[in-house]
Amino acid sequence: MASQDIIARSATTTAPPSIRQQQAVAKLIDTTKCIGCKACQVACSEWNELRDGVGHNHGTYDNPQDLTADTWTLMRFTEHETADGNLEWLIRKDGCMHCAEPGCLKACPSPGAIIKHANGIVDFNQDHCIGCGYCITGCPFNIPRISQKDHKAYKCSLCSDRVAVGLEPACVKTCPTGAIVFGTKDDMQNHAAERIVDLKSRGFDNAGLYDPDGVGGTHVMYVLHHADTPRIYAGLPDQPVISPLVGLWKGISKPLALMAMGAAVVAGFFHYVRVGPQRVEEDEHPAPLDSSVHQVDPAVHVYDPGRPDGPGEQRP
């Protein structure tokens, strides 16, 4: 990948190389067209050379049970009963949402381990990853996973390698129903708007686009039949934001704390320069002492050095 199209870089306080202007891309996942065939999971596994271990059946269609370092996308199945007693099978392809303001990138302490491309793709560079897991702490969508093999973080790259050479992501290419489409973000929003008009005409009054503002919008978007309650789609956050705790942890408090530590050292130096050290004259005679305080320190009950030439210690 050329280095010029990076517009954000983890743990970097200066502007990264960002001379190129690129159109934002987006993947649109239409949950109303998805049939749950998992071809996208297989395509992801094939293109990215990932082979997750064989797991166990837990009585649901979700297979594997959760995202892992080797499973970057996963169909999540929900049996949803509507208010009028209909059963709806909600299927959501879970994976990285490629936030415009990525919580993982904000939290990452390793320079360049997480980057955001000018086209909006958020990518992990495992070569710079130190395995601390802060990206997991920062992510509002619970996406990154640390591999137990190499202790590096992994997630969907939106096939940044394919996109860089003008191809669509592998999951998009394989989807048999056209439920996953890819293009510029503007085109995907327009396409979603058409889909939503159609869905509303079919009685899904709350159909809408999931492109949450709280993270600046995302480069993976959903068309939902029930956009008023994203949480019914296997816990898709209603209002995802970078947690205020993460903001506090990684925000302005860090440079201020750094300055405070530096200021403490400088203050000490100038105290020494202006006030100077406290030295005790060794020939000082016992002065009349202040007897207004008669309290005996609690230390005296346990500190028992005995005599100045007490046991064990000889004066040097």
Add this chain to the structure above:
Amino acid sequence: MNHDKPILRYTANERTNHWLVAILFMMAGLSGLALFHPALFWLTHLFGGGPWTRILHPFLGVAMFVFFVGLVVRFWRANFITANDRLWLRRIDRVMLNKAEGVPAIGKYNAGQKLLFWTLLLCMLVLLVSGVVMWRAWFSQYFGISTLRLASVLHALAAFVLVLSIIVHIYAGIWIKGSVGAMMHGWVSRAWARHHHELWYRDVTGDKPPQGPTRKKG
């Protein structure tokens, strides 16, 4: 009475314990600061790179805590805050200007040292608990995301307070001549003990309290 014989302030075991904590603090602190802010990420080179810093930091921290518990067991009784300490704190401005007039006589530790002791203990406890929660290799999977986020904030906050406290502690050692020696080789002069820790001096030497309500001179 022998008036020029020095006084043993810290035994060899106490000194060893202190410096083990100090060395571990420097290593845990530098490796932690490396991940605290991007401006200090270069400190990871001291530990063999980013992944090694991530691997070593929690072990260094746990070791620091274990040895710090040793210091707590040795010194906690000497660190109860007394009414005398509140008076000392009110006169902190005079202390800071190297003036002894009106500053009450104190025991083995002054109020600043005692506050440092309890601050360090609190910080160490917060660092240990939050650090275990954040320890991705072993423990993070047992905690929810909100707990992890809170732990991350508290870990950074406690580390910040700890580093500031230790900066003050180190400066006090540089400022008060004779105190580094007390922790290096253990001995202090009688004049030093009388000047800085008069009640302790009286106790360990058996000196009688002075007669009459005269005020102490500088």
